[in-house]
Amino acid sequence: MDDRELAKAIVAGDRDAFRLLVERESGPVIRACARVLGDRDAAEDVAQDCFVTAYKVIGSWRGEGSLHGWLLRIAINRALRAVKAQRRHFPLEDESGEPLAIPGGSEPLTDVLTVERDRLVQEAVASLPDPYRETIVLRYFGELSIAEIASVTGRPIGTVKTHLGRGLLRLRPALSEVRLT
Amino acid sequence: MNRRTGGDSQFLTTDALAIEAELQVYAAQVAPNPSAAFIDRVMAAAERSPQPIARRSPRSWASELVRAAVMRLGVAIAQIAGGPSIPLRVRIQAGAMLVVVALLITAGAALAAAGASSVVTWVAGPQAPTADSRPSASPTFSPNQPSDTSQPSDHPNGSSTTGTGGQPSQNPGTGGQPSQKPGNHGQPSQNPGNHGQPSQNPGNHGQPSQNPGNRPSVHPNTPNNAGNGG
Numbered sequence: 001m002d003d004r005e006l007a008k009a010i011v012a013g014d015r016d017a018f019r020l021l022v023e024r025e026s027g028p029v030i031r032a033c034a035r036v037l038g039d040r041d042a043a044e045d046v047a048q049d050c051f052v053t054a055y056k057v058i059g060s061w062r063g064e065g066s067l068h069g070w071l072l073r074i075a076i077n078r079a080l081r082a083v084k085a086q087r088r089h090f091p092l093e094d095e096s097g098e099p100l101a102i103p104g105g106s107e108p109l110t111d112v113l114t115v116e117r118d119r120l121v122q123e124a125v126a127s128l129p130d131p132y133r134e135t136i137v138l139r140y141f142g143e144l145s146i147a148e149i150a151s152v153t154g155r156p157i158g159t160v161k162t163h164l165g166r167g168l169l170r171l172r173p174a175l176s177e178v179r180l181t
Numbered sequence: 182m183n184r185r186t187g188g189d190s191q192f193l194t195t196d197a198l199a200i201e202a203e204l205q206v207y208a209a210q211v212a213p214n215p216s217a218a219f220i221d222r223v224m225a226a227a228e229r230s231p232q233p234i235a236r237r238s239p240r241s242w243a244s245e246l247v248r249a250a251v252m253r254l255g256v257a258i259a260q261i262a263g264g265p266s267i268p269l270r271v272r273i274q275a276g277a278m279l280v281v282v283a284l285l286i287t288a289g290a291a292l293a294a295a296g297a298s299s300v301v302t303w304v305a306g307p308q309a310p311t312a313d314s315r316p317s318a319s320p321t322f323s324p325n326q327p328s329d330t331s332q333p334s335d336h337p338n339g340s341s342t343t344g345t346g347g348q349p350s351q352n353p354g355t356g357g358q359p360s361q362k363p364g365n366h367g368q369p370s371q372n373p374g375n376h377g378q379p380s381q382n383p384g385n386h387g388q389p390s391q392n393p394g395n396r397p398s399v400h401p402n403t404p405n406n407a408g409n410g411g
Contacts (some may be wrong), residue, residue, distance in 0.1 A: 011233050015224070022223050026215040031208075040213045044222075047215075051223045052230055059234045114210075121207045140204040146189050161192050168197035168204075175203055 003067040010057045022051055025068060028143065036079035037142035038122045042161045046082055050075040065151035071133075071153050072142040080133065083126045124174035132167030135160060254282060 001009070001020070009017035029050060033043035054071055061070055125136055131153070137145045138152065143151045146164070190201060257275035260267055 013232055015227075016320065018227060019199060019220065019224055022220050026219055026223070030215045030219070033214050034212045034213050035208055038378075043213065044219055048219070048223050052226045055227045056230055058235055076310060105300050111345060118207065118211065125204075135205070140201070140208050143208070151351070165193055165197050168193065168200040175200060 002156060004063050005016070007058050007061050007067065010055065018055055021054075021067065021071075025071050028068065029071055032072055032081040032137070032142040033075055034036075036076060036126070037084060038118055042082065045078070046079045047075055050078055053078075064154075066148065067150035069138075069142075069144055069148045072138060072144060075091055076134065076137045079124060080137065083122070109159070120174060124171050128170055131137065131155075131163050132170060135163040136167040136171070139164060150152055254279070 001017070006017055006021055010021065021165065024048065029047045030040075030043050033050075037046065038045050042080050050071065054074055077098045103167050125133060125141075128136060134153065136147060138149045139146070141154075142154065146157055149155075150160045153160070190198065193201060259280050261272050261279070263272075296316040
């Protein structure tokens with residue numbers, strides 16, 4: 001079933017078609033949200049909100065581009081909004097006062113650096129101005145190709161490339177604090 | 182390395198490629214899968230949501246409207262041109278509809294033409310003045326009109342005296358009187374001709390000069406004004 005047929009079936013009230021869409025797209029959507037938000041539970045909340053919104057408005061999808069890109073754009077914009085709304089703090093202890101366990105645990109310093117690197121990447125990307133932020137997130141967190149980004153955003157491919165190059169260069173000062181590779 | 186972003190980054194600079202690599206490493210490490218209950222949660226939330234509504238774009242609305250109108254006109258024409266089996270009443274109704282449609286099309290075309298005409302007029306701007314309405318390029322001199330130099334001068338001395346032989350002019354000017362005095366002998370009116378010559382416009386303080394400019398000035402500033410050729 002291609003995207004148009006799937007959308008038509010969902011508009012017609014076919015719940016199985018919607019389930020098929022959720023099963024197919026939940027992985028990429030949650031991954032993209034998690035990369036923006038840095039938290040899996042928050043990513044699932046945003047992804048659920050994204051799917052429900054998409055269910056309501058799928059009748060307005062014009063069939064240009066893919067449903068995958070359309071959903072990712074909704075999800076990423078909601079995740080970026082959630083990043084702005086949430087107060088970002090990184091407690092070192094839990095509510096009982098015990099030190100928070102760091103995932104992995106075998107290499108504490110490496111793990112701390114990894115957490116710090118993730119935070120830097122998330123904050124750097126979230127602080128980019130639009131349209132660089134959206135382009136960067138769709139590309140690297142949503143794993144869309146340049147043609148898909150152009151289709152989803154309605155911008156020419158050359159413009160997407162320009163936004164991508166400039167957005168990456170704008171990230172350089174922030175990401176130079178922790179070398180990731 | 183991400184599945185889709187690996188192949189089409191040739192346009193990026195070296196610096197941008199380095200940042201891209203860092204982002205790809207980050208994305209590869211942050212890749213959670215949905216929890217087992219996620220799909221059921223979404224389906225339950227969707228159950229509580231209203232049914233999606235198909236929204237048509239304005240273009241599809243317009244195309245359907247045009248198609249329906251064309252079909253109805255075709256039916257009307259067929260009713261008029263049909264055989265004797267079509268009752269007269271139906272023919273009259275169809276004919277009336279065609280007349281109304283024709284009137285609407287004519288009115289629409291007339292409005293469009295008028296609108297286009299006004300747009301063209303507006304774009305072209307105001308009409309260029311004709312040669313008759315254009316003011317004359319050569320000013321006419323009226324003897325009753327004061328000359329240009331009758332206006333107060335911005336110069337502190339009321340005169341833009343030049344050629345005073347190296348001395349700054351202290352000529353208070355002509356006191357608001359016309360400067361084109363007799364005796365200028367074709368010399369510029371703002372040049373009293375001070376190069377050792379008597380002033381041709383020696384500060385006559387509101388009196389029209391009766392002197393053709395051959396008498397020395399009697400103005401208090403005369404020593405600095407007229408005939409101060411050094």
